[in-house]
Amino acid sequence: MLHRGQESTDGAGGGELTVPMAWLYAEYIADELLRTGDLMPPTSFEFRAGRDALALTIFLSDTDGELSGIRVVSQLETWLSLTAYDQPWQDWVRERMAGLAAEAIESGAPSPDLDLAEVAWQWLEETELLAPDLNAVPGGGSGIGEDEGPQVWTKAWQLGLPLGHLAIHLF
Secondary structure (H helix, E strand, C coil): CCCCCCCCCHHHCCCCCCCCHHHHHHHHHHHHHHHHHHCCCCCCCHHHHHHHHHHHHHHHHCCCCCHHCCHHHHHHHHHHHCCCCCCCCCHHHHHHHHHHHHHHHCCCCHHHHHHHHHHHHHHHCCEEEEECCCCCCCCCCCCCCCHHHCEEEEEEEHHHHHHHHHHHHCC
């Protein structure tokens, strides 16, 4: 398998195709964790938020460039600690992304893994999803179902991160 920094090329037509293997593997692991947890339909925006938040966590926690060779079970505790409620996950993501961007600029090599991670992070930061308002006054209305209760627009990462954390617990 390829590690971050390695390239897979097809050589056809003289051009090179760099395959983002580390990102694709991180996304695959995240997808499998969420599907195993069966927390929401895989076609929902909530699932995408959880998958992207987990994929970023998995991709960015691979500081040795060995993602494609790791055993998922050996990393679960690390991912749980990074996605825990009391951790400044978004700050950690910004710092790791900036560090990887600086490395990519310094090396001068294309970084398709980082490009896809940046797209995921941008979507998670800029997209808001309608979610239950967990800060609403309990018992505010009688006979209101879960889907009919107070809701609030929430950044996708703020919804996806706890879903990803729960999926890791359920794995």
